[in-house]
Amino acid sequence: MRSQDAGLAEALVDLSHHVLHLFADAGRGHGLSQQQVELLCAVIVRGAVGMTELGRLLHVEKPNLSNLTDRLERRGLVVRSRAAHDRRATEVTLTDEGTAVAMRTYRDVAARVRTLLERVPQAEQQQLATVARRIVHDEPA
Amino acid sequence: MRSQDAGLAEALVDLSHHVLHLFADAGRGHGLSQQQVELLCAVIVRGAVGMTELGRLLHVEKPNLSNLTDRLERRGLVVRSRAAHDRRATEVTLTDEGTAVAMRTYRDVAARVRTLLERVPQAEQQQLATVARRIVHDEPA
DNA sequence: TATTGTTATACTCTATAACTATA
C-alpha cells in the first residue's frame, strides 16, 4: 500500500467507525443496539421492507437478520407478515410502539448526523455523497 | 433530516459498512474476525501499541479490548508485556507467527482498499481524505 | 484521587451448514 493510500485508508476506517457508532450511541438511551437502530431507521424510512432488502441495506446475512428481527419482534417493536405477491417472502413493519421508538431514535440519529457533518461545507457534502456512492458502485464513474 | 442530508447519510452508512466489511472479508480466509484484523494491522504498522491507543484506534472499550487481546494471545499471534515507563500500562506486540499472519492479512486488506478506491480519481481521493479527517475532528476546518 | 487494565455477567452479533416452503 502506498503511503498516501494508507493515509486515506486510515481516515476512511476512522470515519466508518464514527458513522456506525453514531447508530449505537443513538440507540443506547433506548436500549437498542447499532443493528437494531439501523433496522428501525430503514423500516421507518421505507415502510414495509422485505428481509432480503433489509439484509442488503444493513449488510447482514440472512440467518443473522432472522435473529435480529426475532429480538425486535420479541420486544414488540416490529411484526413479520407474509408478502402477498410471493408467499415465501416476509415483510417487516413497525408496531405502534415500534413506530414511536423508531421516530425518537431516527430523530436522534439525524441530529448526530448533522453534528458529524457540521464542519463540512455544503459543496463538499455533495462531493462526498458522490464519491461515497461511486466507491460502493451505486454510481458510474 | 433534510432530504439531501438523508441521501448523504445513506451513502456514508453504506460506505462505512463496505469499509469495515473489507477487514472481515480479508480475515475470513485466515479465520480472523474484523476486529482481530484491525488489531493486527494496527500493531504491524505501529510496532508495540498500548491498550489505550488500541482502544482509541479500533473504537473498542477497554473490557472488550481485553477480551479481543485474550483471544489473539490464546491463538499465539500476540503477546502482552508491561511497559517500562509506566508499570500500569500493557503493550501488545506480534509473535513470529503473528507477524507472518499479520503481513499476509495486511497485504490482503491493502489490495481490497485499492480495489475499493480504483474508481476514484487521485484528486478526489485527496479531497476524500481531507473531508474524512475533518469529520472525525482530526483536522481543523 | 485518577488512570491502566482486568474480571464478571448478561446479552447481542456473526458465520456456517442444514433445513422448510414456495417459485
Added chain:
DNA sequence: TATAGTTATAGAGTATAACAATA
C-alpha cells in the same frame, strides 16, 4: 432447480459495573 427465510450451533463482540495495581 433456485429463491426466501428459518433453525441450530459455536464462537466473537458489546456494554456495564466492580475490581486491582500503579501513578
